[in-house]
Amino acid sequence: MIIAEKKPIEEIIEEVKPYDRILVLGCNECVTVCEAGGKKEVEVLASALRMYFIAHGQVRTIDERTLERQCDHEYLEEIRDIVDNYDAIVSLACGVGVQFAAEKYQTMPLLPGVNTVCLGANEDRGLWTERCQACGSCVLARTGGICPVSRCAKRVMNGPCGGATNGKCELGPDTDCAWQLIIDRLKALGRLDDYEVVAPIKDWSTDRAGGPRTVTREDVKI
Amino acid sequence: MRLKIPTSFRIVRLPCTGKLDVIHVLRAFEKGADGVFCVGCLEGDCHFNEGNFRARKRIEQAAQILDKVGVGGDRVRMYNLSSGEGPLFAQYATQMVETIKALGPSPVRLMMEKSQAA
Amino acid sequence: MSECRTQSRLEKVMRAGHLGVTSECGPPRGSNPEEIREKGQLIKDHVDAVNVTDNQTAMTRMSSLAACVHLKLEGVEPVLQMVTRDRNRVALQSDILGAASFDISNMLCLSGDHQSFGDCAQGQNVHDLDSMQLLQTVRYMRDEGKFLGGDDIKRPPKMFVGAAANPFADPFEIRVPRLAKKIACGAEFIQTQCIYNLDKFKEWIKRARDRGLTEQVFIMAGMTPMKSVGMAKYMKNKVPGMDVPDEIIQRLAGVEKKKQAQEGINICVEHIQALKEVDGVSGFHVMAIEWEEKVPEIVERSGLYPRPEV
Numbered sequence: 250m251i252i253a254e255k256k257p258i259e260e261i262i263e264e265v266k267p268y269d270r271i272l273v274l275g276c277n278e279c280v281t282v283c284e285a286g287g288k289k290e291v292e293v294l295a296s297a298l299r300m301y302f303i304a305h306g307q308v309r310t311i312d313e314r315t316l317e318r319q320c321d322h323e324y325l326e327e328i329r330d331i332v333d334n335y336d337a338i339v340s341l342a343c344g345v346g347v348q349f350a351a352e353k354y355q356t357m358p359l360l361p362g363v364n365t366v367c368l369g370a371n372e373d374r375g376l377w378t379e380r381c382q383a384c385g386s387c388v389l390a391r392t393g394g395i396c397p398v399s400r401c402a403k404r405v406m407n408g409p410c411g412g413a414t415n416g417k418c419e420l421g422p423d424t425d426c427a428w429q430l431i432i433d434r435l436k437a438l439g440r441l442d443d444y445e446v447v448a449p450i451k452d453w454s455t456d457r458a459g460g461p462r463t464v465t466r467e468d469v470k471i
Numbered sequence: 472m473r474l475k476i477p478t479s480f481r482i483v484r485l486p487c488t489g490k491l492d493v494i495h496v497l498r499a500f501e502k503g504a505d506g507v508f509c510v511g512c513l514e515g516d517c518h519f520n521e522g523n524f525r526a527r528k529r530i531e532q533a534a535q536i537l538d539k540v541g542v543g544g545d546r547v548r549m550y551n552l553s554s555g556e557g558p559l560f561a562q563y564a565t566q567m568v569e570t571i572k573a574l575g576p577s578p579v580r581l582m583m584e585k586s587q588a589a
Numbered sequence: 590m591s592e593c594r595t596q597s598r599l600e601k602v603m604r605a606g607h608l609g610v611t612s613e614c615g616p617p618r619g620s621n622p623e624e625i626r627e628k629g630q631l632i633k634d635h636v637d638a639v640n641v642t643d644n645q646t647a648m649t650r651m652s653s654l655a656a657c658v659h660l661k662l663e664g665v666e667p668v669l670q671m672v673t674r675d676r677n678r679v680a681l682q683s684d685i686l687g688a689a690s691f692d693i694s695n696m697l698c699l700s701g702d703h704q705s706f707g708d709c710a711q712g713q714n715v716h717d718l719d720s721m722q723l724l725q726t727v728r729y730m731r732d733e734g735k736f737l738g739g740d741d742i743k744r745p746p747k748m749f750v751g752a753a754a755n756p757f758a759d760p761f762e763i764r765v766p767r768l769a770k771k772i773a774c775g776a777e778f779i780q781t782q783c784i785y786n787l788d789k790f791k792e793w794i795k796r797a798r799d800r801g802l803t804e805q806v807f808i809m810a811g812m813t814p815m816k817s818v819g820m821a822k823y824m825k826n827k828v829p830g831m832d833v834p835d836e837i838i839q840r841l842a843g844v845e846k847k848k849q850a851q852e853g854i855n856i857c858v859e860h861i862q863a864l865k866e867v868d869g870v871s872g873f874h875v876m877a878i879e880w881e882e883k884v885p886e887i888v889e890r891s892g893l894y895p896r897p898e899v
Contacts (some may be wrong), residue, residue, distance in 0.1 A: 258539045289494065293536065296497040301540035303501075304578035306585075403674070403700055405719040407770060410700040411755045411782065414829040419703055432763055445766050447774055450678070450722045450737070 250370075251279040251343045252377040253286060253363040261294065261339060262301055264360045268337035269308070271298070273362070274328070274350070275315035276342035283377050285363045286341025288315040294341070294362060310335075319346025325353050332357060368399075385455025385462060391448065393434035400427035406448035474561040477568040480508075488512075488549075489522020496533040496547055503580040506546040506571040507533075510563065513551050523551060542577055545570070594731070597694035597749035598666050599638040601899040602872075603778070603807045608865065609872030610893050611668060611780065611809060612884050613640040616651035622659045625651070628881045629665035635888040637896055638695050640668040640780070640874070644675060647707025654684050658691050668751070669693055672701025677717040678726070678737055685730060689746030696748045697780065698723040721774040724752055728775035751778035754808075756793035757786065757832035765796040772806050779806055780874040783813035786832040787863060794869045803869035810864050813876045814883060815853035818842045854883060854890075861891040 265271050273295045281287025295313045302309040312335070316324045319342035332338075337358040340347045344365040351359035367379035382399040388406075389396060398404045402420050408428030412419025416429040435441050453459065485491060488511035499507045509530050511523035527549045534544030548570075550563045593600050603609040612635075614628040629639060639660060643653040657667035669688050671681065685696070700720045704712050718726060726737055727750045734745035752771045756764055768779065784790045790810070797803050815821045818841040825833035837856060844852045857875075864870050873893070877883050888894050 258536065262540075289492070292494045293497060296494060296501055297536045297540050300497070300501055300537075300542055300579050303582050304541045306582055402703055403714065403716045403719070405700060405716065407719050407721040407774075409758070410720075411753060411758055412702065412829050413759055415759055419829055420705060426759075429760060432760060444763060445770050445773070447721060447725075447770060450718055450725070453717065 250282060250368070251345070251365060252283050252367050252369040252379070253280050253343050253365045254283070255285050255290065255294075255341075255363055256361065258294070258297055258301075261360070261362055262298065265298065265309075265337060265339060268335075268358065270310040270312075270335045270337075272312050272314060272328075272331075272335040272338045273298070274319070274338050274340045274342070275313075276319045276340075276346050277315055277317045280341055280343060280363060282371060284375075286343075290341055291315055294339070318342075320349050322353070325350055383456075383462075384451075384453070385459075386452055388448070388451075391443070391446075392431045393438055393440065395427060395431045395434055397427050397431065400425070400430070406451055474557060476561045476564040479568055480506075480564070487517070487519045487522035488526035489517070489519055491526050491529060493529050493533050493536070496530065497536065500537065500542055500546070500577060500579055503577070503583060505574070505577045505580060506548075506567065508548050508550060508563075508567045510550045510552065510560070513553050516553065523549075542579055543574060545574060546577065595694045595747040595749045596692065597638070598899065599668070599695055599778070600749040602637045602897060605897070605899055607897045607899075608870075608893060609638075609778075609807065609809060610636045610888055610896065611638045611640055611872070611874045612636045612881065613642065613874070613876045613878065614656075614881055615642045615645055615878060616653060616656035618648070618650050620651060622651075622656075625656045625659045626663050629660045629663050631881050632884045633663075633665045634896065635885045635894055636875070637872075638666040638668045640670055640697060643670045643672045643699070643701065644707070646702045647674070647704040647709065649708055654688055657688060657693050661691050661693055666695065667693055668695035668697055669748075670697045670699060671723065672699045673716050673718050673720055673723055674701030674704060674714050677715050681718065681723060681726065682730065682736060685727060685746050685748065686742070689744070689748065694747060694749055695751070696727055697751045697753065698727065698776075699753055720752060721770060724750060724771065724774040724776050749777055750775060751780060751807075752776040753782070754779045755782040755830050756784070756790050757782060758830040761793075764793055765800060765802070768797055768802055768806075769800060772802060776806055778809060778871070780809045781811040782830060783811040783876060784860065784864070785837050786834050787860060789832060790864070791867060794867060798869045803871075807871035808869055809872040809874045810861075810870050811874045811876060812857050812861055812887075813878075814857035814880070814887060815841060815849075816880065817846070817849045817853070820853075854887060857887055858890045861887070861893070865891070 273291050275286050275288055275291035291313045295311045299311045318324050332354055337360055339360045339362045340350055341362040347359050347361045368381040369377050369379045372378050379399050384398045397406055401408055402418055403410055409426050413426040416426055418424040418426045435443055488509050491509055496507050509526050511526050517523040530547050530549040534547050538544040552559050593604055599609050612632050617624040641653045641656045644650055653670050657669045660667040698720045704714050727748050730742060730746050731748055734742050736742055754768050821833055821838050821841050824831050841849050841852055861873055875884055875887055
């Protein structure tokens with residue numbers, strides 16, 4: 250899922266200062282799971298913002314709403330009848346939601362309340378880690394299910410590089426060497442011979458480098 | 472026990488301090504509280520295992536937010552004691568009130584009262 | 590081993606059966622070419638080629654290509670080191686052609702240290718190709734005479750191409766398969782990380798020998814003289830992928846401070862002499878960074894001077 254993290258409240262305060270009536274808009278999916286932008290976080294942010302402005306002698310209206318998702322037309326439509334009550338929306342959805350909402354409500358300033366960080370897994374309570382960078386041409390079958398693009402700091406296709414130590418990346422002991430993980434996995438799968446197969450030069454045109462990506466399914470379009 | 476405790480606070484009872492969420496603390500301040508204190512079981516003795524650890528973390532989170540918005544993180548605090556320690560509760564209660572008196576009224580309450588008067 | 594495919598002196602020396610000798614220098618953190626020229630002049634008669642590092646440890650320096658050109662124009666044969674961290678495949682091929690236009694005939698393909706170690710920690714990294722794929726690319730440009738995109742190259746580059754190997758990195762069990770992979774990708778020579786643990790190195794090269802790999806590639810043993818016991822401890826504890834046995838530390842510690850540098854050189858010379866006898870070692874890569882003036886002494890005392898005529 251998409252992992253995001255709350256923006257520092259000082260930053261959000263600066264973003265909303267020019268506006269009088271603000272809607273804090275949450276999302277019930279990924280940002281809820283990573284505890285950055287769900288209903289609970291909306292409540293807390295709204296309360297904090299209210300107190301900030303009151304304590305500084307300023308008047309603001311700060312309302313709260315959480316949608317099922319902000320990346321789908323039908324859910325964003327749910328606020329159409331209340332949108333005119335506000336001067337700005339702080340969306341706690343991921344970057345996708347903020348943008349989709351901005352496209353739908355073109356004259357409404359849409360301010361991001363979280364920093365979208367990565368595609369990752371819910372590894373443990375309070376720990377979310379990157380697993381995928383959406384390169385568009387998945388090579389996981391070749392690497393025993395461990396991605397060298399997202400988990401290797403140098404995205405080497407034929408690793409490890411010379412900097413790995415004790416199974417950790419040269420970046421530091423908190424980062425596993427992806428290629429150590431791949432080698433261990435290939436061993437566990439009885440496929441260590443595959444290590445010597447040279448991975449071909451990657452086609453990065455399906456990655457960000459090729460431009461904004463689109464997926465279309467003609468067969469499901471009406 | 473008939474111990475003397477200050478009368479200037481309200482007690483809200485929870486089944487476990489683990490039930491306390493950050494928003495409850497913030498709402499109290501929004502409504503004009505000058506301080507919020509959470510009193511839970513001794514660490515390691517929580518009746519529900521970890522509730523008081525969760526409460527401590529949430530109190531810390533609330534304190535950080537209150538600092539950032541100008542209300543002051545010193546106005547929230549976590550205390551741990553066992554339910555049999557009546558005198559200690561009285562002592563903490565007095566301490567709580569004294570801390571808040573020294574900090575003065577919450578800026579939110581002050582401003583709300585001012586605007587009501589106006 | 591076989592016929593020379595380039596004008597590289599290094600290739601000629603090793604293919605003729607002699608031990609090759611290379612050294613290394615880093616370009617300056619500025620645009621003064623005099624520093625590079627001076628370093629080159631210090632060692633030119635004692636080595637067959639000089640590696641020029643490419644923004645090593647991600648600290649921005651004069652480009653390796655430019656420094657190589659300066660050396661070449663001074664009559665010193667350079668080895669162009671190229672990392673994949675900073676350039677995409679267009680720029681890599683382009684720089685290879687740039688080097689070839691000056692008849693620079695040696696290249697070393699590397700990944701490069703992560704940019705967070707250097708002076709531009711907030712920068713992007715590229716890694717469009719990895720070091721193995723860069724090897725393939727150079728060979729393809731040379732042997733097929735084509736760009737990666739398939740078009741013909743006018744006057745294809747003639748590079749003697751190599752890669753790095755670290756017999757001491759983790760995990761040890763894939764060190765020789767990794768060497769095999771680099772050879773399969775086209776490496777013609779290998780320069781190893783600096784060696785202090787002779788036994789471990791001998792074990793690695795033995796495994797390489799057993800697989801017939803030493804027949805397919807020229808392995809040059811990396812050698813760096815220790816300047817002090819402090820340097821030895823630092824390398825042991827703080828530098829990843831480095832294996833410094835305690836005997837080395839003790840030997841240096843056992844000598845008074847102002848004699849430690851000389852002792853470090855003595856150790857280096859002894860190691861070279863020991864490794865000359867090892868089957869599969871085709872040469873030495875003497876890395877005395879910021880201590881280039883000691884290279885002549887090391888090469889002479891190791892019995893590798895004068896360099897052979899080819």
